[in-house]
Amino acid sequence: MGLLKMGMIGGGAGSFIGDVHRKAASIDGMITLVCGAFSSTEEKSLASAEALGIPKNRAYGSFEEMIKKEALLPEEERMDFVAIVTPNHMHFPPAKMALEHGFHVICDKPMTLTLDEAQELENIVESSQKVFALTHNYTGYPMVKQAKAMISKGDLGIIRKVNVQYLQGWLSTAVEKTGQKQASWRVDPKKSGIGGALGDIGTHAENLVEYITGTQIEELAADLSAFGEGRTLDDDGNILLRFKNGAKGTMTFSQIATGEENNLGVKIYGTKGSLEWYQENPNELIARWLEQPKQIFTPGGNGGYPEASDYVRIPAGHPEGYLEGFATIYRSFAKELINIKNGQSMAKKFDFPTVKDGTRGMKFIYAAVKSSSDNAKWVKI
Amino acid sequence: MGLLKMGMIGGGAGSFIGDVHRKAASIDGMITLVCGAFSSTEEKSLASAEALGIPKNRAYGSFEEMIKKEALLPEEERMDFVAIVTPNHMHFPPAKMALEHGFHVICDKPMTLTLDEAQELENIVESSQKVFALTHNYTGYPMVKQAKAMISKGDLGIIRKVNVQYLQGWLSTAVEKTGQKQASWRVDPKKSGIGGALGDIGTHAENLVEYITGTQIEELAADLSAFGEGRTLDDDGNILLRFKNGAKGTMTFSQIATGEENNLGVKIYGTKGSLEWYQENPNELIARWLEQPKQIFTPGGNGGYPEASDYVRIPAGHPEGYLEGFATIYRSFAKELINIKNGQSMAKKFDFPTVKDGTRGMKFIYAAVKSSSDNAKWVKI
Amino acid sequence: MGLLKMGMIGGGAGSFIGDVHRKAASIDGMITLVCGAFSSTEEKSLASAEALGIPKNRAYGSFEEMIKKEALLPEEERMDFVAIVTPNHMHFPPAKMALEHGFHVICDKPMTLTLDEAQELENIVESSQKVFALTHNYTGYPMVKQAKAMISKGDLGIIRKVNVQYLQGWLSTAVEKTGQKQASWRVDPKKSGIGGALGDIGTHAENLVEYITGTQIEELAADLSAFGEGRTLDDDGNILLRFKNGAKGTMTFSQIATGEENNLGVKIYGTKGSLEWYQENPNELIARWLEQPKQIFTPGGNGGYPEASDYVRIPAGHPEGYLEGFATIYRSFAKELINIKNGQSMAKKFDFPTVKDGTRGMKFIYAAVKSSSDNAKWVKI
Amino acid sequence: MGLLKMGMIGGGAGSFIGDVHRKAASIDGMITLVCGAFSSTEEKSLASAEALGIPKNRAYGSFEEMIKKEALLPEEERMDFVAIVTPNHMHFPPAKMALEHGFHVICDKPMTLTLDEAQELENIVESSQKVFALTHNYTGYPMVKQAKAMISKGDLGIIRKVNVQYLQGWLSTAVEKTGQKQASWRVDPKKSGIGGALGDIGTHAENLVEYITGTQIEELAADLSAFGEGRTLDDDGNILLRFKNGAKGTMTFSQIATGEENNLGVKIYGTKGSLEWYQENPNELIARWLEQPKQIFTPGGNGGYPEASDYVRIPAGHPEGYLEGFATIYRSFAKELINIKNGQSMAKKFDFPTVKDGTRGMKFIYAAVKSSSDNAKWVKI
Known part of the structure; x- marks a missing residue:
């Protein structure tokens, strides 16, 4: 099991997203974690490695050390790619270095701290001839792929209206002052960049609608807010959207939407039909039609396109999560x-x-x- | 990654459940597949092994060969346990042999072909001092564990009524005559035993309600049917239930419930409150109360007991399936x-x-x- | 407004169902309440009449008085029909008398206290040549009529399985001992007959499935319970069903299903498709199909048959309740x-x-x- | 039955909203329709009157005639109030005249064709000392009243975010060119005023959020569109909202949202909790909390405030629509x-x-x- 060898940067003890990446990488039996620079100190990194069953000599104290030393190992031993799961400000440096040392990269989003970094990274990827993947994971759901396929085949006609929401409530109170690790870097512009909730979840919403519709946001009018006392980055935003194909719409996102867990949802209206999908109930894609009753598509269920069913691991009715x-x-x-x-x-x-x-x-x-x-x-x- | 070594019996190319077991075993990074007797012929088994990245010398032509040869390997190399994912009639022989050769066993359900085998197996497990697990996977959902915890803590009072359903439609037509592999053994008493849908999904329903309620079915009155032309095993059933604690209820299951995918659901009523849960929407546990509004519990969400949240891999709102x-x-x-x-x-x-x-x-x-x-x-x- | 003149028997102050009948009768502007024997004493009846804007001389102290006196009024003044909204034991006597005096009758269910009364009433109706309607109101929903139409047209193929439930929780505690008027007669065999929840809501479930499917229950095996301390009539029941057309199924009903409000629901499975409907969300009829995605029908919405849309008072999306x-x-x-x-x-x-x-x-x-x-x-x- | 006498202006044959007003007025048995100027010609008005059981001498050819003649009738005979159910441009003239002749008025929305008319009407109402009601019917749902009560009592803390939507699809195609009566006046600025969907449904959304939250929209940034070919009035709009209390939000409405029926919905987020409600499923009010599980409130159900339950006509679980x-x-x-x-x-x-x-x-x-x-x-x- 595990034909590809993964090295991880970040994701030490207490990291939510590192654990998610590891589990996600292991499900299909194609990837094995072989090394890591899990934390900013060698000691912590070693402890994480041990807990993960990684040999000591493959636990590194910094990403620089890891990339350099792994590059010297024989091919059959050295990592094939790095997974970067650090806070935003630590995406660009290791991504750049890894690519320049010949490693493929899979990286958490938003991709970089600044737009300049992003554009530089784009150039590096191109010249490196290495593969770079960004974990916009919400495009991985079968029903999202079904939605994309239905629109690209013209089932919905011309898209005219898009409403997207991404609502969380975990910053409703001042959790960043309680020592919660993720909250503290999320509200810190030095680590998150110029966008708070915007960068964390707004970019997911942006990516999701552009992925599904196949068109892009052309211009926007945004009203961002920082409701939490003392916050400098936005924790809530409302945006008017205009798309290149003429569609219009709204985006609303929040991390102060009290009681919401992870309510990413999208509604897309075309001249012939419309679609609705929610990440908290990911196995249902609702389709409405001009003259036919509303339909519910499910992963692997009736009416699914191959573009979606190719991504289903289990039979219909066995929900994601089975x-x-x-x-x-x-x-x-x-x-x-x-x-x-x-x-x-x-x-x-x-x-x-x-x-x-x-x-x-x-x-x-x-x-x-x-x-x-x-x-x-x-x-x- | 992978502290425990797994050998698999069954689960070759085209097997649905073998693939599920492998993916499920790999998610948490604690288990590595090291060998297998994937099919009834050595050739097919080898092909499966190759596709799975298993070395040739660990691909066996029969479970007997695998168990014998693995037992001779040094401890740090040989498998720790076997996963049995064959049709029902091939559960008992390899389970028995594996246990008697010192291997732990994890086995698909229903456990055996006959009740006699089951009782014999129980004795073997006891005398072997090995661990035997049965994959009644529906008890693995966090919201099922939440339900069990709420009842065992007395939140619902005394349980008085239980309605359980497990509805599928995949045998609505004569798929067993189309060459569909799983359908053909499911309707064959030699491979499935005396229960058709009863054994395949009725046992899940039985296990689920006994697991959640903490009490057991004392007696039942069953009306089983074989609606599919030429079928000798039941493809549908309706059962009246009486529980040891005095509760009463119904079970209904079907594989001819046209259009249903995998609709396992349970409603449990106590003197103080009640619960409702559906496997197709596994992230919601509905609770109703004598005097309070209906509540919805979610994995990792507000109000969750540790008995449930210990089994959540990701934060609230990230559904099973994330x-x-x-x-x-x-x-x-x-x-x-x-x-x-x-x-x-x-x-x-x-x-x-x-x-x-x-x-x-x-x-x-x-x-x-x-x-x-x-x-x-x-x-x- | 009001082309037909209604006299009411029962339904005085504090009666839930009397008020429902009056409001239901008035919506379409075809019926006017002109007289009533609202209570068992003249004084109470008068008070109710006054509150309802009925002239004193049309408020009667008993149903006998009302029927006799109204029969003597000129046709353009006297009531056209009586609405009987008393407890079960007081259905038969006024129904019989009204019919025999030439009045049409609309009556709450269950129709009579005993089966003998029912059969006698059937004869009286036939010989009287008057119209007798029973308020099995759940067959009045457009989506129930849509379900009936779909089945009668053969859209679902041959019906093979039926699951019906009617779950309430209002008798979970001993409310009949608190002076609650309805509870006290519901648990009293002298007023309710031999069925408790069975007569009150089980008959609704029976009527609903026979109405929708177009076939009848041929035989049944019932397990009734009286969970409430001291109750002699059932407050809960589970029943196995066999239908004349060969279908099988279950019925479960309860008035001790804690927290349930009025959860009447039905699932019907045919060889080509299936239907699901819940009274608490009456605007959705769920249809599942062998090869097409699940559909949701709505009153007046796409795909509705005239048999249903003829009964819709408002446009699609304006729910019942608008x-x-x-x-x-x-x-x-x-x-x-x-x-x-x-x-x-x-x-x-x-x-x-x-x-x-x-x-x-x-x-x-x-x-x-x-x-x-x-x-x-x-x-x- | 019917203590108050209603005269209707508009609402002749083929009018959807006139029929709704009549049925709504009759449910509670407090109002009787006694006269009407149902159509713009005496002939049509007479035909409607006859169908409604109104005597010929109370069917008028114009609202002017009706108001004048009714004013001359003795008090016990003449109408108490007028119900105005004409297209928007015909709201102001009859409302003004009725008020000035001493009649109360209940009027469909939007109230007038222009803002000037609205302000003039406000003055007339004040000086007339008559009652003027506007049928913003969505504030009549018990769960909307429950939401308002919860917020006014402070259950949700300070309101920070509001998302409101009103989505319909009935103008997705050019129905106004097919002779559909309502469509043709809705898209005509002379009859509808400067707002199309904005006036028809946007005002409902505006009224609903201001009613529930108890605060008002202070400023807005709107992006209105006319997607339908040849339309001059908006058929779709997206609006950023800022409220007087500091809350922010979005409104989106559309009549080209293909397949949507009448999807009015609102989400309101406070510092302590949040609420969500949809008109198509009006019996559920979803509440989310900082530390408690999500709750579902129902009309007459557990946890309801008197402010809501006073408006429930039937017991819990009997949905609006029963x-x-x-x-x-x-x-x-x-x-x-x-x-x-x-x-x-x-x-x-x-x-x-x-x-x-x-x-x-x-x-x-x-x-x-x-x-x-x-x-x-x-x-x-």
Whole structure:
């Protein structure tokens, strides 16, 4: 398992997004994490490496060290690419260096701290002939790909109206003053750049609508706000949009939308039909039509285009997330085995179904068949 | 990555559930697939192994061969456990043999072909002192664990009524006559046992309600049907339930419920409150109360018990499935790199965001900030 | 307004269902309430009549008096029909008497206290040549009629499975011991007959599935319970169903399903498609298909059959209930006028929009048009 | 029934909104339609009057005639108020005249054709000492009143963000060129004023957010569009909002949002909580909180404030619309009786439940009780 070797920059203990990248990289069995500069100090980086099962000699104290040393390793051993999961201000330096040392790069968004950096990076990528991917993950959902396919095939006619929202509430209170790590860098212009919520989630909304519609925002009129006391970066914004193809629309995003979790959603209206999708319920793509009833498309379900179903890992009705529920059983089982490996006595400490559940299931089957064969007579299990 | 070594029995090319097990096993980075008897012939097994990046010498032609040969390998090399993902009639033989050779086992459900086998297996597990896990995966969802926790803490009072459903439509037509592999063994009593839909999905429903409620079905009255022409096993069933604690209820399941994808759902009513959950929308647990408004619990969201939030891999609002969307970006990126490794020229053949998307995002941020600082004046991107 | 003259039996002060009947009768402007025997005593009946604007001489102390006296009035004055809205045990006597005196009857359900009464009433109706209607109101929803039409036209193929539920929680606690009027007669076999929740809501479920499917329940196996301490009538039930056409299914109903309000819902599966409908969200009829995406039908919306759209009072998207919201404005306005009529000074005591809201709306229009004509410049309202 | 006497201006045959006003006025039994100037010609007005059961001498050829003649009738006979349901340009003249002749007025929105008219009308209302109500009907929903009450009590803290939408698709194509009456005046500035969709539905959105939040829009930046070929009035608009209390937000409305029916919705975010409500599902008010799970409020349900529950006509779970379903039974019954009155033979031509349904229900009860008393044995109905 794992045909490609990944080195990670950032993502040490306590990092949310580093963990997400690692899990996402491992699902399809094509990528193995082989090294990392997980934290800004060698000590912390080592601790993270150990927890992740990475050998000591592949845990580096800085991204510079990692890139240099890995470049000297034989090809079959050295990392193939780096995954950059640091705060925004630390995207450009390692990306540049990695590309210049011959490594492919996959990087969190927004891509850089400044627009100048972004444009420089674009040039570097082009001259390096290396692959650069940005994790605008919301374009990875099958139903987003279905939406894009439906529009590019003309199913909706000409797009005339777009409403996109990305609503979170986690900055409704002054969490950045409570020591919460992510909050503190998100509200700091030195680490986040000139956009706060705008850079963090507004760019997702921008990317999503341009990805799905196949057209681009031509001009915008934005009203950004910093509602949180003492904040200099926006934590909320409302934007009027005009698209190159003549469509118009709105974008609204917020991190002070109290109680909202991660409510990214989009509505797109064409002359023949329209689409609606929400990330919190990602398995439903709602389509409305001029003369037909509203339809609901699902991953792998009826009416799906290959452009979408190619990205479905499981059958229709098994929601995105089915794999994770399944993985939970494996994880609890694995934890039990690791405890045993570590010399602990076998005591079912973790929550997974056992042989007793299996027997119980068989008894249920037998009782049900017996009852049914006797015209639904009551049978004790 | 991968502290535990997994051997797989079944799950060769074209197997749905084998792939699910592999992906589920890999998400948390604790398990590595090291060997397999993927198919009933050595040739097919080898082909599967190659596709999965397993060395030839760890691809076996039969589970017997695998268990015997792996048992002879040094501990640091040999598999720690086997994952059994074959049709039902091939669960018991490899489970028994693996346990007797000192391997832990994780096995698909229903556990065995017959109740006799189940009871024998229970004895073998006990005497082997090995861990046996059954993949009743629906108990792996955080909101199912939240439901269980709420009931065990008494939040709902005494449970009085339970309605559970598991509705699929994939056997609405005679797909077993079209050569569809899974359909053909599911309707075959020699491979499935005495229960059809009952064994395949009824057992999930049974396991789910007993898991959540903490009580057990005491007796049942079942009305099973085989609507599909020529079928001998049930493809639909309706059951009256009576529970040990005095609760009563219904179970309905079907594989001829036309248009249903995987509609597993449960409603549980207590004296103080009630719960409702559907697998197709697994991030919502609906709670109703005697005197308070209806509430919606979400993974990692407000009001979640540790028993549930311990099983959440990502923050609230990032649905189950977020990891898979994310993984799609990684997979497309990986495919591009593999093509390059294989000597193909760099041509962006797969769908992932690139440096251009990154620059576009930066331009969007700059335009929005400029517009906002000029009182929402229109700014071109 | 009001071409038909209605007399009401029951429905005095504090009666929920009497008020529902009166409002329902008045919506379409075809029926006027002209007389009533609203309560068991003349005094109470008079008080109700006064509140309803019925002249004293048309308020009767008993249904017998009303039927006799009304029958003597000239045709252009006397009631055309009676509406019977008493508890179950008082359905049969007035229905019989009214029919025998030449009046049409509309009656609440269940129709009678006993099956014998029902069969006798059937004979009386036949010989009387009068119209008898039973208010199985749930068959009055446009989406229920759409469902019936789709099935009768064969859109779903042959019906094979039916799941119906009617879940309420209002008897979860012992409300009948708190003096709540409706609860006390509902749990009293002398007033309700042999069925408790069964008669009250189970019959609605029975009527609904037979109405929609066009076939009938042939046999059933029922497990009724009285969970509430001291209750002799069922407050919960689970039933296996077999239909005349070969379909099978379940019915579950409850008045101890804590937190449920009025959750009547039905799922019907055919060989070609299936339908799902819930009374608490009555404007959506969900259709699933063998090969097409799921569809949502709405009253007056795309794809509706005339059999349904003939029963829609308002355009698509104006939900059932739009009229009531509208009526609320009228009611508050009416209350204000009545106060003024009664000599009170004009003081806006009730909640309705006024001329100031109208001016505000005009200012909004003017500001928006001005802003837009100036390229979305900010304009103060 | 009907303590107040209503005269109607407009609302003749083929008018959607006239019919809505009549039905809304009649539900609560407080208002009777006694006269009308239903159309612009006496002939058409007479025809409408006849269909509505209004005597000939109370059907007028013009509103001027009606107001003058009604003013001369004795008080117990003459109308108490006029309901104005004409196109926008015909709101002001009859409203002015009615008020000046001593009649109260209830009027459709937007209130007038121009802002000047609105301000003049405001003065007239004040000097007339008559009641003027505007049918901003969406403020009549119980859950809208619940939202208003929650905010005014401070449950949500300080309001910071408001997103409101009103999306329809009925002008997606050039229906105004097909002879559709409403479409043709809606797109005509002479009849609609300077706002198209803005005046028709934008004003509803404006009224709704100001009603609920208790604050007002202070300034706005609007981008209006006329997508339909040849249209001079807007059929779509996007607006940035700033409120007097410091909140910011967006409004988006459209009549070219293909497939949308009547999707009015609002999201309001405060420092302590937030609310979300949609007119197409009016029985649910979603509340999100800083630290508690999401809640769903329902009309008459748990947690409702008296400010809302005072406006509920039926118990919790009986959705808005329950009355209309109920009324459908009454209407079919009434049609049958009218046919009979008109001398037709009794033939059940309309769809309502009969005595046979009643007997069937009794048989169902008897069968279920018998089965249950015999331990759920099968019993034939």
